[in-house]
Amino acid sequence: MAAIPLLGSYKMGKFDLSHRIVLAPLTRSRSYGNVPQPHAVVYYSQRATDGGLLITEATGVSDTAQGYPDTPGVWTREQVEAWKPIVDAVHAKGGVFFCQLWHVGRVSNTGYQPHGRDPISSTDKQVPTQVLHDGSIEEYSRPRRLRTEEIPGIVEDFRLAARNAIEAGFDGVEIHGANGYLIEQFMKDSANDRTDEYGGSLENRCRFALEVVEAVVGEIGADRVGMRLSPFLDYMDCWDSDPEALALYMVQALSKHGILYCHMIEPRMAVVGGRHHIPHRLLPMRKAFRGTFIVAGGYDRDEGNKVVDEGHRSGGFWPTVLGESRLAQEIGAECCVEQVRQDHLLHL
Numbered sequence: 001m002a003a004i005p006l007l008g009s010y011k012m013g014k015f016d017l018s019h020r021i022v023l024a025p026l027t028r029s030r031s032y033g034n035v036p037q038p039h040a041v042v043y044y045s046q047r048a049t050d051g052g053l054l055i056t057e058a059t060g061v062s063d064t065a066q067g068y069p070d071t072p073g074v075w076t077r078e079q080v081e082a083w084k085p086i087v088d089a090v091h092a093k094g095g096v097f098f099c100q101l102w103h104v105g106r107v108s109n110t111g112y113q114p115h116g117r118d119p120i121s122s123t124d125k126q127v128p129t130q131v132l133h134d135g136s137i138e139e140y141s142r143p144r145r146l147r148t149e150e151i152p153g154i155v156e157d158f159r160l161a162a163r164n165a166i167e168a169g170f171d172g173v174e175i176h177g178a179n180g181y182l183i184e185q186f187m188k189d190s191a192n193d194r195t196d197e198y199g200g201s202l203e204n205r206c207r208f209a210l211e212v213v214e215a216v217v218g219e220i221g222a223d224r225v226g227m228r229l230s231p232f233l234d235y236m237d238c239w240d241s242d243p244e245a246l247a248l249y250m251v252q253a254l255s256k257h258g259i260l261y262c263h264m265i266e267p268r269m270a271v272v273g274g275r276h277h278i279p280h281r282l283l284p285m286r287k288a289f290r291g292t293f294i295v296a297g298g299y300d301r302d303e304g305n306k307v308v309d310e311g312h313r314s315g316g317f318w319p320t321v322l323g324e325s326r327l328a329q330e331i332g333a334e335c336c337v338e339q340v341r342q343d344h345l346l347h348l
C-alpha cells in the first residue's frame, strides 16, 4: 500500500488507475441546447490526470430526460460529435473517462419537456417544490405515470445512449441510478406506487433498473459499465422504507451482471466539530459487491485515506476506490490534479 493510501494505484478491470480519487459527476448547466460545448474541453482536461478516473456530469439519454437548464445529452449525432474532442482531450492526458447516463423522470417540469408535455415517471405523484442548494426555488410538474408497455422504450433509450457514448470515445458509462431521478423513482417505495410487474415487491421495483443494466451490458459489455446508487438518500422526495435491503438486493444483482463498478453515495453525513462524520453504513454492500466499489459523500483526505487503508488491510474486502469532489480539491497538489477552483466545481 502506498504511503498515502489515496495515491495508491489500483487495477479496475482493464483500466490501470494510478490513484484512488475519482472526479464525481457534477452537473454544470453549460451545454447550451443540450449540446456539449468546446469550453468543456478545458474543464475536463484540467481535471484529468494520467491514470485518473473521471465521470462526466449527468448526460441525458433522450429528449424527455431533461429537468435542468443546459445539461448535455448523448442521444443525437450532433451531441456525439460534440463529445468527441472533449473525450480526446481527457485521453491525451491519460485519463479514463466514463459518461454518466441520466433520465430525470419527474424531477422536471413541462418547460423542459418536448412540446410542453408532462414529465414521465414511475408514478403520477409530483415532487414537492424544492429549495435548491443555491437558494433558488424549483417547481415540478405533475408527472405522467409510464404505461407498462412504454417502459421497454425507455430501456432502449439507455441502450442507444450507451452505444453513442462508446462511439464518442468514452471508456465506459455510469448508469445514474441515484439522487431521486427516474431509475430511483422506480426503485424506492416512496415514489413507486405501481401495481404492475414494475411495482410492489423489491424485485419488481428493481426490475426497470436491472433491465437498463442488462440492455447496456448487452450493448457495450459489462467491463465498461458502472452504476451509481444512493439507497440512503431522500433527495427529491425519493426515499425507501428499507434502504439496506434495497442496497443489498441491487449490489447482489449487479454482481450477477458482472459490471465493472458500483458507485454508492454514503447516507447523509453529520457535521461534527466542523468536519463531516461519515457513517460508513456501506460496508455490507461493499462486501457483497464483487466488482470495484466507489464511495462518495463528504470524504476529506483523512477519511479517504482511512477507508482505503482499512479496506486494504482487512484483506477479505473488495478494494475501495473513492469518489469525491471536495477531496480532489484538497489533495490536488499532492496528486498533481491541477488546482481546481470552487467556482469550477459549483458552477450552477
Ligand SMILES: Cc1cc2nc3c(=O)[nH]c(=O)nc-3n(C[C@H](O)[C@H](O)[C@H](O)COP(=O)(O)O)c2cc1C
Residues within 6 Å of the ligand: 024, 025, 026, 027, 028, 056, 057, 058, 100, 176, 178, 179, 228, 265, 296, 297, 298, 299, 323, 324, 325, 326, 327, 345, 346, 347, 348
Ligand atoms: C453542483 C453539483 C452538481 C452535481 N451533479 C451531479 C450529477 O450530475 N450526477 C450525480 O450523480 N451527482 C451529482 N452531484 C452529486 C455529487 O456527485 C456528489 O455525490 C455529492 O456532491 C456528494 O459528494 P461530495 O461530498 O464529495 O461533494 C452534484 C453535486 C453538486 C454539488
